Amino acid sequence: MMSCDFNSLTIHDLLEQLRSGETSSVEVVQGLIEAIGARDDDLKAYVSLDAEGALAQAQEADRKRAAGEDGLLLGVPIAIKDVLNVSGQPCTCGSQILQGYVAPYDATAIAKLRKAGAVFVGRTNMDEFAMGGTTENSSIQVTRNPHDLDYVPGGSSGGSAAAVGGGIAVAALGTDTGGSIRQPAAFCGCVGLKPTYGRISRYGLTAFASSLDQIGPMTHSVRDAAILLEAMAGVDPMDSSSVDQPVPDYTAALTGDLTGMTLGLPKEYFVEGVDAEVAASVRAAVERCRDLGAEILEVSLPHTEYAIATYYVIATAEASANLARFDGVRYGRRAEAGTDPIDMYGRTRAQGFGPEVKRRIILGTYVLSSGYHDAYYLTGQKVRTLIRRDFEQAFARCDAILTPVTPTAAYKIGEKVDDPLQMYLGDIFTATVNLAGNCAVAVPCGKTATGLPIGLQVIGPDFGEAQVLRVAHAYEQSGATS
Amino acid sequence: MSWVATIGLETHVQLHTESKMFCACCTGFGAAPNTHVCPVCLGYPGAMPVMNGKAIELTVRSGLMLSCEIPLYSKFDRKSYFYPDMPKNYQISQYDMPLCQGGGVDITVDGQHRRIELTRIHLEEDVGKSMHFKSSSGVDFNRAGVPLMEIVSEPDLHTPEEAMAYLAALKQILLYAEVSDCNLEEGNMRCDVNISIAPAGSDTLGTKAEIKNMNTFRGVQNAVRYEIARQIDVLESGGRIVQETRRWDPDTEMTSSMRTKEDAHDYRYFPEPDLMPVVLAEAQIEAWRATLPEPPAARRERLVSEYGIPEYDAGVLAADKRVGDFFEEAARASGNAKAASNWIMTEMLRLLGEQEMDIADVRVAPAALAELIGLVDGGALNSNSAKEVFAELFAEGGDPKAIVAAKGLTQVSDSGAIEGFVQQAIEENPQSVEDFRNGKTKAAKFLVGQVMRLSKGKANPKMVGEIIARLLS
Numbered sequence: 021m022m023s024c025d026f027n028s029l030t031i032h033d034l035l036e037q038l039r040s041g042e043t044s045s046v047e048v049v050q051g052l053i054e055a056i057g058a059r060d061d062d063l064k065a066y067v068s069l070d071a072e073g074a075l076a077q078a079q080e081a082d083r084k085r086a087a088g089e090d091g092l093l094l095g096v097p098i099a100i101k102d103v104l105n106v107s108g109q110p111c112t113c114g115s116q117i118l119q120g121y122v123a124p125y126d127a128t129a130i131a132k133l134r135k136a137g138a139v140f141v142g143r144t145n146m147d148e149f150a151m152g153g154t155t156e157n158s159s160i161q162v163t164r165n166p167h168d169l170d171y172v173p174g175g176s177s178g179g180s181a182a183a184v185g186g187g188i189a190v191a192a193l194g195t196d197t198g199g200s201i202r203q204p205a206a207f208c209g210c211v212g213l214k215p216t217y218g219r220i221s222r223y224g225l226t227a228f229a230s231s232l233d234q235i236g237p238m239t240h241s242v243r244d245a246a247i248l249l250e251a252m253a254g255v256d257p258m259d260s261s262s263v264d265q266p267v268p269d270y271t272a273a274l275t276g277d278l279t280g281m282t283l284g285l286p287k288e289y290f291v292e293g294v295d296a297e298v299a300a301s302v303r304a305a306v307e308r309c310r311d312l313g314a315e316i317l318e319v320s321l322p323h324t325e326y327a328i329a330t331y332y333v334i335a336t337a338e339a340s341a342n343l344a345r346f347d348g349v350r351y352g353r354r355a356e357a358g359t360d361p362i363d364m365y366g367r368t369r370a371q372g373f374g375p376e377v378k379r380r381i382i383l384g385t386y387v388l389s390s391g392y393h394d395a396y397y398l399t400g401q402k403v404r405t406l407i408r409r410d411f412e413q414a415f416a417r418c419d420a421i422l423t424p425v426t427p428t429a430a431y432k433i434g435e436k437v438d439d440p441l442q443m444y445l446g447d448i449f450t451a452t453v454n455l456a457g458n459c460a461v462a463v464p465c466g467k468t469a470t471g472l473p474i475g476l477q478v479i480g481p482d483f484g485e486a487q488v489l490r491v492a493h494a495y496e497q498s499g500a501t502s
Numbered sequence: 503m504s505w506v507a508t509i510g511l512e513t514h515v516q517l518h519t520e521s522k523m524f525c526a527c528c529t530g531f532g533a534a535p536n537t538h539v540c541p542v543c544l545g546y547p548g549a550m551p552v553m554n555g556k557a558i559e560l561t562v563r564s565g566l567m568l569s570c571e572i573p574l575y576s577k578f579d580r581k582s583y584f585y586p587d588m589p590k591n592y593q594i595s596q597y598d599m600p601l602c603q604g605g606g607v608d609i610t611v612d613g614q615h616r617r618i619e620l621t622r623i624h625l626e627e628d629v630g631k632s633m634h635f636k637s638s639s640g641v642d643f644n645r646a647g648v649p650l651m652e653i654v655s656e657p658d659l660h661t662p663e664e665a666m667a668y669l670a671a672l673k674q675i676l677l678y679a680e681v682s683d684c685n686l687e688e689g690n691m692r693c694d695v696n697i698s699i700a701p702a703g704s705d706t707l708g709t710k711a712e713i714k715n716m717n718t719f720r721g722v723q724n725a726v727r728y729e730i731a732r733q734i735d736v737l738e739s740g741g742r743i744v745q746e747t748r749r750w751d752p753d754t755e756m757t758s759s760m761r762t763k764e765d766a767h768d769y770r771y772f773p774e775p776d777l778m779p780v781v782l783a784e785a786q787i788e789a790w791r792a793t794l795p796e797p798p799a800a801r802r803e804r805l806v807s808e809y810g811i812p813e814y815d816a817g818v819l820a821a822d823k824r825v826g827d828f829f830e831e832a833a834r835a836s837g838n839a840k841a842a843s844n845w846i847m848t849e850m851l852r853l854l855g856e857q858e859m860d861i862a863d864v865r866v867a868p869a870a871l872a873e874l875i876g877l878v879d880g881g882a883l884n885s886n887s888a889k890e891v892f893a894e895l896f897a898e899g900g901d902p903k904a905i906v907a908a909k910g911l912t913q914v915s916d917s918g919a920i921e922g923f924v925q926q927a928i929e930e931n932p933q934s935v936e937d938f939r940n941g942k943t944k945a946a947k948f949l950v951g952q953v954m955r956l957s958k959g960k961a962n963p964k965m966v967g968e969i970i971a972r973l974l975s
Contacts, residue, residue: 105548118547125541127548226547230775259550260778338775341580344591345545349641361586361639388582388770397772 026055027187031096031244034190038085038095045078045085045095048190049139052097056142056188062169064161065183067102068110069142077139084137092251094137099183099192102143103150104235105224106130109140113226114148114158114176117346117372119353127224128259129193129235129252136251144179144192148374149343150200150228152176153443154436157376162433166208167472171430174204180238181208185473191239191248195225197232198331199425199450202462205238206425206475209464211492212238213245214450216483217457218263220249221256227342229335230261232454242463242493246270249485265483273486274493278312283491284319284418289449295428301466301474302424305495309422312494319414319421323406327452328444330407333387333400334455340384346372379440408456415458415481420491423449425462425475449477458482463492503738504702507730508710509665509695510657513672514650515682516628516690517560522647523627524551524594529649531688535633535642543647545589550776553578557649558601558780559790560681561625564651565602566791567679568672570623574787576601577779578625583767586641587630595652597771600624601780607655607675608799609667618668619656626650645689651681657696657707662726669693669719674798678823686717695726698743699733708733709743713757715750725750729757801826809839818847824861825851828868835872838879845871845892853896865899866892874902886959887911915962917969920953923961924969927952938974946970 037043053071060066074097081095100106103113105123107130112118126134134140147157155163155178163178165171166186173182177194184192185208194201196214205212213236220235227233237248250271255264285306290299310316348354348368355367373381387396414421426446436443453460458481465476476495480488522529525542541549565572579597602623609616630646632639653672659665673684673691684691693716698708713729716722728750733743748757796804798820805816805826819829829846833839850871854861874891877883883891883906894905906912914920927949928935934952937945946967953966 105546111547113547121547123548124546125549222548223550224548227776258552259776260552261776337772340770341582341590341592341772344582344584345547345589347584347586347591349586350544350589351546362584365584385770388772390768390770393770393772 025187026052026190028240029190030241031093031191031239031247032241034096035093039090045081045139046075048095049074049078049097049141052141052188052190059186059188062164063166063182063186063188064163065144065173065179065186065188066099066142067112067114067145067158067160067179070109070140073108074139074141081137081139091135091137092247093133095139096137097139097141097190098133098248099142099144099180099189100130100140101146101177101180101192101194103146103195103226104130104193105226106140106143109143111143111226112160113150114146114160115346115372115374115377116159117353117369118351119372121352125224127235128221128256130224132252132254138251141189144177144183144189146179147176148377149226149339150176150195150197150233151339151376151380153199153203153446154431154433155179155204156433156437157374159374164433165430165472168430168470170432171472172207172433174207174430176200176204177212177238178204181205181210181212184208184210184238184240191237191244193235193248194238195228195233195235196450196454197228197335198447198454201236201238202425202450202460202475202477203446205462206464206473207430209467209473210238210240211242211245211461211463211496212236213249213461213485213489214453214459215249215253215485216263216459217454218261219265219459219483219485220252221254221259221262223256223258227338229338230342231338232331232335234454242461242489242496243271243274245461246274246489246493249489263483268486270486270489273490275490276494276497278309278314278491278494281313281420281487281491282315282317282418283309284317284414284421286321286324286414286421286423287318288321288324289423293427293445294424297468298424298426298428298474302422302476305465305476306422308498309491309495312498314491317418319418321407321410321414321452323403323410324448324452326403327407327455328448330400330403331447331451331455332383332444333396334404336380336384337388337397337400338384340381340388343373343377343381348372376440404455407452411456411458411479411481415484419480419487420484421479423477423479425449425477429468429472429474453479459485459488461488461492463496465495505699505730505734505737506702506704507660507697507699507726508657508707509659509697509726511655511659511665511668511693511695513653513655513669513691513693515564515653515676515684517557517649517651518680518682519554519556519560519649521554523554523557523625523649524647527647531690533644535640536644538644539646543589544643545591551594551774553777553780554649557625560649561601561623561651562782562787562790563679563794564653564676564681565605565623566787566794567675567797568602568605568607568620568623568653570602570605570620572602572782572787573599574782574784575599575779578774578777579771580774581626581769581771583769585629586639587632587646589630589643589646593626593629594774594777595626596624607668607671609664609671611661611663611667616664618658618664621654621656623651623653626652657698662723662730665695665726666719666723669722674821678795678798680795686719689717692717693722695722695729697726697729697733699730699737709745711743711745711757712747713750714747714760717752721750721752724755725757728755732757795823798823805829809833809843811839811843815843815847818851819843822861828861828864831868832871832875835869836875836879838875841875841879842871845875849889849892850896865897866895867899870895870900870902877902877906881915881962882906882913883911884913884959884963887913911960913962914957914960915965917965920957920961920965920969921973923953923956924966924973926956928973935974938970
């Protein structure tokens with residue numbers, strides 16, 4: 021039996037090996053489970069494994085392949101963030117309040133991956149209900165950065181990032197509400213794509229902020245992100261916010277050069293607050309893109325400075341309603357019966373939610389309260405429109421925009437736990453894109469002197485995934501990433 | 503001091519759709535608890551609503567029937583409050599941009615016609631049903647997510663009788679529009695009432711109380727009457743009305759406080775991000791308008807002018823669209839509208855009432871009634887036999903001519919045959935013959951009755967009278 025090196029094994033290469041018969045899905049899944057066993061005690065990327073189920077799926081995939089069938093992901097193991105419903109599996113969302121909940125249905129993205137032949141090995145850790153940027157807000161465990169175990173993997177999809185970056189997943193799914201795919205991808209040295217809002221169905225994604233959430237791939241390569249996107253994209257009758265746009269052949273867009281492309285640099289994004297090493301790496305990446313044939317020009321996104329305030333008004337408002345359903349009545353954890361239902365809710369929610377989730381529910385309840393609704397929520401919606409207009413105007417002049425993913429590389433575990441505002445500011449380059457609704461990909465662009473990965477963000481217009489993947493891929497293939 | 507009550511009604515009407523508002527679950531009533539449920543209507547993590555286009559159509563239909571304005575753009579919002587019967591702890595409803603605005607309902611109370619203005623009609627999802635057991639409670643979510651239309655009236659009503667007339671007129675119009683079963687017992691029509699009182703002549707309204715839990719029209723009337731009296735009582739004894747929600751208890755026939763303004767919910771409305779706004783095309787609205795039935799009030803007038811039947815008859819026949827349809831078909835086919843109206847009012851509706859049947863289950867076809875009327879009008883059947891035929895039609899359905907033939911009920915108009923029966927009657931009743939000759943009209947009726955008995959009811963009664971007169975003159 022060959023031994024797989026999951027540190028770099030891509031979906032693309034694995035499929036070639038499976039197609040040539042060099043390896044089998046069962047072998048790969050067994051190898052992966054062993055690798056997880058060896059490494060995850062340190063990383064704590066996974067919150068649950070389904071070895072038995074995964075091996076059965078792998079066997080089925082091998083049987084199909086032997087019978088001459090193939091599929092976009094036939095026999096490929098994918099790690100799933102614990103916020104997506106996979107029929108028959110728990111879905112904790114990193115929370116105590118979903119204790120005992122077993123999903124009765126597949127999210128649409130999961131159903132599509134299942135149909136393409138993917139194998140679901142395990143569920144990855146996350147900040148509770150995707151609220152956080154370090155995965156320290158998980159009520160289950162603290163996940164560590166594979167590049168330095170004293171550092172956070174980012175979040176909220178920190179489990180998926182650590183699994184991919186730490187070589188214990190071939191690829192993973194994350195979700196991104198304000199940067200939760202791109203930021204951990206940058207921190208852990210992998211590729212993370214937040215598709216355009218409506219590109220992938222949200223049905224079955226436990227909602228944090230419904231108008232911002234998107235599912236996306238976290239992978240070892242840009243090509244893998246393109247493969248996974250293609251498998252999951254498309255309109256879904258179960259999600260009214262999904263958009264009926266044709267799904268192109270994303271891998272065909274990966275030409276390796278940037279000739280004829282115009283890339284914008286927002287002048288507001290290279291200012292104070294951005295770590296010098298991060299700025300230098302991103303500037304070097306920009307130069308590399310110029311070498312690859314792109315024209316570089318300065319653009320302006322003037323409302324970016326309001327993005328964090330706007331994001332935390334809108335996201336928490338929606339979250340306060342989305343999380344109201346966790347009341348102990350129909351599923352999950354329930355506190356001992358109290359004097360009346362309201363008392364039972366209060367105690368269930370007090371016990372079941374962690375401090376960051378409570379903070380955001382209270383904030384969201386406040387901004388929607390009568391008397392404050394217009395000043396906060398309504399103003400937030402107006403600013404959101406301005407932010408969207410910023411991007412529309414910028415994309416009238418360029419094909420994609422280059423920025424850092426985050427102002428700094430990963431922080432030490434515990435470093436920012438007591439300073440939520442500082443942590444919120446780390447979302448500045450990513451949350452803006454969620455507010456506008458367009459797409460962006462994070463791709464590694466070097467490391468700090470201490471060896472922590474740095475990420476380059478390529479932002480595209482609505483449904484511009486092919487463009488951003490082309491840029492990220494050309495850059496990645498130019499060999500400048502490590 | 504004299505007082506004037508001001509009353510506004512919020513009427514909830516479950517729409518008659520096959521599936522729920524935001525999922526494919528069945529809306530059927532009376533199934534075992536929690537059998538018509540799915541991740542969407544149970545508020546499971548990750549589940550998302552998908553709009554039921556039929557519910558939009560039925561709400562717009564209702565709005566058009568009630569002369570509402572139909573904005574081309576409307577949207578859904580989340581209304582947040584915690585309650586065990588609410589799966590998501592927010593209800594998807596419509597806040598500031600409902601599907602229908604304005605409109606009105608015409609009512610008649612004590613011969614006075616009035617138009618009650620509507621504020622709006624919006625669409626939302628129904629909640630589940632809490633059930634309380636000895637030591638625990640349960641929730642049945644079968645009803646959760648059923649499309650529910652809320653029709654809000656202006657505070658434009660002043661008496662319990664007006665409130666009742668408004669509800670009756672509204673129900674009639676909605677039944678005409680075929681948007682709901684409007685069955686109060688099954689809870690698919692419910693209403694909340696806002697009541698305040700103020701001194702007569704005052705131009706400001708008093709503090710209002712909202713009354714809930716009436717499940718019959720009579721209950722609404724009684725609750726309104728009780729609440730007006732209660733509020734007058736409070737004010738006249740020097741007290742103040744507090745803004746509150748009160749519950750009607752149909753057993754004690756009293757209202758009692760549920761919660762005061764201090765406990766009122768802050769619903770924290772915001773646009774539902776999981777649903778797109780509803781954008782209607784003018785052409786679509788017009789296409790729906792084209793399929794609307796004639797409203798009941800217009801039909802009443804037309805039945806009088808077109809068929810020449812009395813206003814009273816028109817009111818009875820138009821009350822239920824299906825009865826009106828039945829009448830018009832029978833009247834047209836028979837060419838005798840008054841006879842059709844009489845048959846329907848005196849026979850058919852009476853039998854339906856006695857047997858607790860719905861017109862939908864009636865076995866008499868309008869064409870059959872028309873044929874029966876034709877047989878009577880053509881002299882082939884006398885009225886007693888016709889009633890027998892109708893009873894048979896009502897019980898079994900079928901064709902009147904075949905029933906007449908099978909029962910041998912064809913009227914005897916053969917003067918020879920009738921003369922035979924008359925001769926026999928004369929011979930058997932000499933006393934009556936004498937009385938008849940002495941001018942006693944009672945005796946004439948008796949002899950006619952004897953002839954009818956001898957002919958087994960088939961003799962043409964008009965001919966019988968003429969022959970008796972001729973033979974005994």
